[in-house]
Amino acid sequence: MSTETVETKAVATPEKSRDEVADWRGIASEDKEVTATGNLVLAERSRRLLLELIRPYRGRAILALVLIVVDNAAKVAGPLFIAYGLDTAIAQSRRDNWTPLAWTVAGYLGTVLLSMATTYVFLRVSGKLSQSVLFDLRVRAFAHTQRLSVAFHEKYTSGKVVSRLTGDIETLQELLESALNQAIGAILSVVTIAVILVYLDLTLASIVLVGFIPLVLVTRWAQRRQRAGYRKTRGAIAKVVVQFVESMGGMRAVQAFRREQRNESVLAIEDAAYRKATITAIRGVGDYVGLTRLLGNLTTVIIIVVGSWMVIEGNLAVGVLAAYLLYLTEFYGPLDELAQVFNAYQSAAAALEKISGVLEEEPSVPEPTTPVPLGKASGAVRMERVWFGYAAGSTPVEQLDAPVEPSKVVLPEFGLEIPAGQVIALVGATGAGKSTLAKLLTRFYDPSGGTIALDGVDLRDLTDADLRRNVVMVTQEAYLFSGSVADNIRLGRPEATDAQVHAAARAVGLYDFVAALPQGFDTDVKKRGGRLSAGQRQLVAFARVFLADPAVIVLDEATSSLDIPSERLVQRALETVLHGRTAVIIAHRLSTVAIADRVLVLEHGRIVEDGAPADLIAGSGRFAGLHAAWRESLV
Numbered sequence: 001m002s003t004e005t006v007e008t009k010a011v012a013t014p015e016k017s018r019d020e021v022a023d024w025r026g027i028a029s030e031d032k033e034v035t036a037t038g039n040l041v042l043a044e045r046s047r048r049l050l051l052e053l054i055r056p057y058r059g060r061a062i063l064a065l066v067l068i069v070v071d072n073a074a075k076v077a078g079p080l081f082i083a084y085g086l087d088t089a090i091a092q093s094r095r096d097n098w099t100p101l102a103w104t105v106a107g108y109l110g111t112v113l114l115s116m117a118t119t120y121v122f123l124r125v126s127g128k129l130s131q132s133v134l135f136d137l138r139v140r141a142f143a144h145t146q147r148l149s150v151a152f153h154e155k156y157t158s159g160k161v162v163s164r165l166t167g168d169i170e171t172l173q174e175l176l177e178s179a180l181n182q183a184i185g186a187i188l189s190v191v192t193i194a195v196i197l198v199y200l201d202l203t204l205a206s207i208v209l210v211g212f213i214p215l216v217l218v219t220r221w222a223q224r225r226q227r228a229g230y231r232k233t234r235g236a237i238a239k240v241v242v243q244f245v246e247s248m249g250g251m252r253a254v255q256a257f258r259r260e261q262r263n264e265s266v267l268a269i270e271d272a273a274y275r276k277a278t279i280t281a282i283r284g285v286g287d288y289v290g291l292t293r294l295l296g297n298l299t300t301v302i303i304i305v306v307g308s309w310m311v312i313e314g315n316l317a318v319g320v321l322a323a324y325l326l327y328l329t330e331f332y333g334p335l336d337e338l339a340q341v342f343n344a345y346q347s348a349a350a351a352l353e354k355i356s357g358v359l360e361e362e363p364s365v366p367e368p369t370t371p372v373p374l375g376k377a378s379g380a381v382r383m384e385r386v387w388f389g390y391a392a393g394s395t396p397v398e399q400l401d402a403p404v405e406p407s408k409v410v411l412p413e414f415g416l417e418i419p420a421g422q423v424i425a426l427v428g429a430t431g432a433g434k435s436t437l438a439k440l441l442t443r444f445y446d447p448s449g450g451t452i453a454l455d456g457v458d459l460r461d462l463t464d465a466d467l468r469r470n471v472v473m474v475t476q477e478a479y480l481f482s483g484s485v486a487d488n489i490r491l492g493r494p495e496a497t498d499a500q501v502h503a504a505a506r507a508v509g510l511y512d513f514v515a516a517l518p519q520g521f522d523t524d525v526k527k528r529g530g531r532l533s534a535g536q537r538q539l540v541a542f543a544r545v546f547l548a549d550p551a552v553i554v555l556d557e558a559t560s561s562l563d564i565p566s567e568r569l570v571q572r573a574l575e576t577v578l579h580g581r582t583a584v585i586i587a588h589r590l591s592t593v594a595i596a597d598r599v600l601v602l603e604h605g606r607i608v609e610d611g612a613p614a615d616l617i618a619g620s621g622r623f624a625g626l627h628a629a630w631r632e633s634l635v
Contacts, residue, residue, distance in 0.1 A: 042353045042356075043349070045353070045356045045357075045360065046349055046352035046353050046356055048356075049352055049355070049356040049359065050352060053133045053136055053137055054129075054133060056132075056136070057129055057132055057133065060125055060128065060129045060132075061129060063125055064122055064125045064126050064129060065184065067118045067121055067122040067125065068118075068122065068184045068188065069188060070114065070118050071114075071115050071118040071119060071122065072188040072189055072192065073192075074111040074112075074114040074115040074118065075111070075115055075189065075330065076189065076192045076193060076196065076330070077107070077111045078108055078111045078112070078326075079323045079326040079327055079330065080196075080323065081104050081107045081108040081111070082104075082108065082319075082322065082323060082326065083319045083320060083322065083323035084100075084104055084319075085100075085101060085104035085105075085108075085319075086318065086319035086322055086323075087317050087318070087319030087320070088100055088319075089101040089103070089104040126176070126177055127177060129176065130172075130173060130176035130177045133172075133176060134169055134172060134173060134176070137169055137172070137355070138165060138169055140359070141164060141165055141169070141355060141358065141359060142165060144358070144359055144361075145161055145165075145358065147363055148361055148363055149363045149364040149365045149444065149445075150439070150444040150445070151364045151365075151444075151445060152361060152363075152364070156358075157242050157245075157246070158242075158245055159238065159239075159241045159242025159243070159244065159245035159246060160238045160241070160242055161358075162241055162245055163234075163237060163238040163241040163242070163354075164238075164354055164355050164358055166241075167234075167237055167238075167241065167351075168234060168351035168352075168354050168355050169351070169355065171234075171347050171348050171350075171351040172348050172351060172352065174344050174347075174348070175344050175345060175347075175348035182341045183341040183345070186341065189330060189331070190331060193327050193330055193331045194208070194209070194331070196327060197324065197327055197328075197331070200320050200323060200324055200327075201310075201316060201320060201324065203306070203310070204303055204306065204307055204310075204324055207299065207302055207303060207306060208299060208303070208328070208331070211295055211296075211298070211299035211302075214295055215292060215295050218288065218291045218292065218295070219288075222284060222287070222288040223346070225284050226281065226284050226285070226288070226343070226346040229277065229280050229281035229284050229346070230281050230346045230347045230349070230350035231350045231353065232277040232280070232281075233274065233277040233278050233281055233347070233350065234347075234350045234351055234353075234354050235277075235354075236270070236273045236274035236276075236277045236278075237274050238354070239270045239273070239274070240267065240270045240271050240274050243263070243266055243267045243270050244267070247263045247267075281343075281346075281347075285343045292332075293332075296328075296331075296332035299328070299332075300325070300328050300332070303324065303325070303328060304325070307321045307324060307325075308321070364445070364446070365443055365444070365445065365446050365460075367463060367464060368460060368461050368462070368463065370461075371461060371462060371463045371466070372457050372458075372461040372462065373466070374454070374455065374457055374462055374466045374470065376470070376551065377454055377455045377470040377551035377552070378420040378421075378455055378551060379418075379420040379421060379454075379455075379470075379551035379552050379581060379582030380418065380419060380420040380454070380455050380456070380582070381416075381417075381418040381441070381452070381453070381454055381552065381582060382416070382417050382418075382451075382452070382453045382456070383414070383415055383416040383417075383440075383450065383451075383452050383453075384415050384450055384451050384452075384453070385413055385414075385415060385449065385450035385451070386411065386413065386414060386415070386416075386440065386447045386449065386450035386451070386452060387409060387411055387412055387413040387414070387447065387448055387449045387450060388409070388410050388411040388436060388440060388445065388447050388448045388449075389408045389409035389410055389411075389448050390408050390410060409448075409605070410433055410436050410605050411433050411436055411437065411440075411605040412605050412606055413449065413450065414606065414607055416600075416607070418582055418584070419582075420455075420551075420582055421580060421581065421582055422582060422583075422597050422598060423578055423582075423583040423585065423595060423596045423597045423598070424583065424584050424585065424596060424597070424598045424599070424600060425585045425586075425587065425592065425593040425596035425598070425599045425600070425613070426438075426584060426585065426586045426600050426602060427587075427590070427593065427599055427600070427601050427602070427623060427626065428601055428602035428603055429603070432602040432603055432604065432605065433602050433604075433605035434556075434586045434602055435556055435586065436605075437584075437602070438473065438554045438556045438584065438586055440452060441471065441552070441554050441584060442471055442472075442473045442554055443459045443460075443467055443471070446459075446460060454467075454470060454471065454551075454552065455551075469548070469550065470550050470551045470552060471550055471551070471552045471553075471554070472492075472544075472545050472548055472550040472552070472553055472554070473553075473554040473555075473556060474538075474541050474542065474545060474553065474554070474555050474556070475556050476556060477534075477537075478529070478537040478538050478540060478541035479528065479529075480525050480528060480529030480532070480537055480540060481525075482524070482525070482526065482527055482528075483524065483525065484519075484521060484522045484523060484524060484525070485514050485517070485520075485521050485522075485523055485525055485540065486498065486501050486521040486522060488525060488529070488540050488544070489501050489504055489505060489521075489540060489543045489544055489547060490547070491544050492504070492543070492544035492545060492546070492547035492548035493547045493548055493549075496547055498521070500547060501521065501543075501547065502521070504543040504544075504546040504547040505521075505543050507543070507546050507573075507576050507577075508539050508542040508543050508546060508573035508576060508577065509539065509569060509572060509573050509576075510536070510539040510540065510542075510543055510573075513536065525540075535569055535570060538570050539569070539570065539573055542570070542573045542574070542577050545577050546576070546577050550581065551581060551582060552581065552582045552583070552584075553577065553578060553581055553582070553583045553584075554583070554584045554586075555574075555583065555584070555585045555586060555587070556586050571591070571592070571595070574592075574595060575595060578595065589630075590626060590627055590630045591630075593613055594613065596613055597612065598610070598611065598612060598613075599611060599612070599613050599616055599623055601616075601621070601622050601623050601626075603622070608621075608622060609621050609622055609623050
């Protein structure tokens with residue numbers, strides 16, 4: 001074999017390993033069958049996250065560890081006092097020397113009291129530690145999820161996010177509050193008792209240690225089995241939560257189309273999968289506990305037989321055998337605890353894998369490393385050689401290294417200049433690329449190629465704060481949060497005074513309606529603004545925009561779901577909001593186009609017509625045909 005071939009292989013192997021490790025990054029691994037490499041990557045990632053969470057509270061964690069060591073020492077010392085009492089103190093008391101027996105009783109009581117005290121303090125310390133860690137994890141996961149780009153939320157359902165922020169985090173609570181205490185205490189007990197067993201009698205200790213070998217093998221077998229089982233339970237419960245969230249969120253459609261029975265069937269299927277996964281995991285726990293107890297009991301029986309024979313032969317004291325049997329109980333008792341801890345750990349480890357996967361995701365539209373400051377923009381927009389496409393799984397092309405097939409390109413390469421203050425209407429059939437263009441303008445996605453600039457600055461060079469201050473989007477369905485009308489308007493500028501909120505409402509024609517409500521601007525709009533009509537919700541959204549005072553406004557079909565009276569009301573508000581601002585309006589209703597300075601007609605992602613509304617209507621192109629058809633529909 002040539003030297004060149006050897007070098008090539010040596011280089012290729014690490015590269016392949018790096019690629020395989022990258023395959024398990026983020027949420028990509030959630031629905032995959034875990035390989036040996038994947039298992040190592042996920043386990044290391046979970047441990048790293050747990051250490052990061054505990055690090056700020058390492059002082060409290062060290063105190064908890066010290067308390068566990070002291071408690072373990074107190075428990076281990078108890079049988080030594082009993083052995084001393086049986087072999088020495090009782091014999092001394094028969095000679096009227098009661099001091100050794102008194103010291104034995106006092107020492108044993110002291111270990112009991114010390115164990116009680118350390119347990120009490122530990123529970124308080126570990127409780128504060130676990131709740132602090134869980135609080136930090138919830139805040140961190142929620143904040144990180146909010147920072148992730150729209151592309152992430154379009155492929156990762158809100159139900160899965162809810163599952164990660166609730167069920168998965170709660171799974172860690174049992175591990176942190178009690179399981180870790182049991183695990184560390186059990187390990188210390190096993191190690192300490194093993195040393196004492198060797199000290200008491202080497203022959204009996206060798207029997208115990210030989211019996212420990214199959215126990216280790218059983219534990220390794222159970223570890224692999226349990227981890228795979230709990231991965232399935234975390235994935236299965238996430239699907240159940242997704243079904244709950246989607247059904248509750250779309251309850252009107254569920255009841256309107258009588259989908260209740262179908263939803264119940266789907267939930268029953270997902271819940272059955274969760275039940276099956278959980279039963280399998282519990283069965284694994286039962287197998288492990290049963291095997292450990294079998295091995296422990298067999299070893300104890302052998303120790304009783306061999307120890308009794310040694311006592312009969314005079315090679316072992318009765319007190320030592322009694323202490324040995326007590327220590328065996330203490331030796332195998334912690335192993336039972338470890339079996340329960342093992343169950344909690346495997347469940348928590350599976351949950352940590354899911355949470356750490358979400359935390360490992362990075363925004364597809366990241367903040368610039370060297371941002372360009374932008375004050376109040378004038379609103380001039382330039383698109384130069386811009387194109388955009390999706391890869392398999394609706395992943396934007398800019399997130400991939402591989403080239404995109406032409407059939408997946410949504411917007412072929414184009415250029416566009418929008419002067420400051422100009423109002424543009426985008427018109428075209430469904431799927432023509434209008435909404436995609438709006439997402440690029442608002443930087444919910446980055447273009448796959450080319451640049452989009454605001455006042456000559458590439459949007460990728462602007463901080464998110466600068467971008468959102470200057471570019472605002474109003475969607476077809478204005479989303480209102482639970483809370484007052486004023487709070488929802490103030491979303492456009494959180495620091496706005498009541499007078500500024502009222503002025504924004506007056507500007508869009510909303511003030512009189514809100515003032516007539518029972519609590520005025522303090523009236524609760526209820527869930528998703530259900531107390532208001534669609535037109536009123538849209539006006540609240542316009543009031544937000546007016547208060548935010550952006551340079552560029554993108555209206556993504558903002559009036560398409562309104563009735564004629566509501567649309568006219570919104571149209572008047574639009575004229576106020578758009579005055580002096582750059583705007584891009586997407587609407588199927590051509591009545592909205594009347595307020596535009598310029599119309600772009602899109603077809604299959606390409607701009608096929610561009611001009612003033614009156615000029616295009618007077619021509620014979622696509623927009624003229626659409627306008628004629630719209631006029632006929634009004635007759």
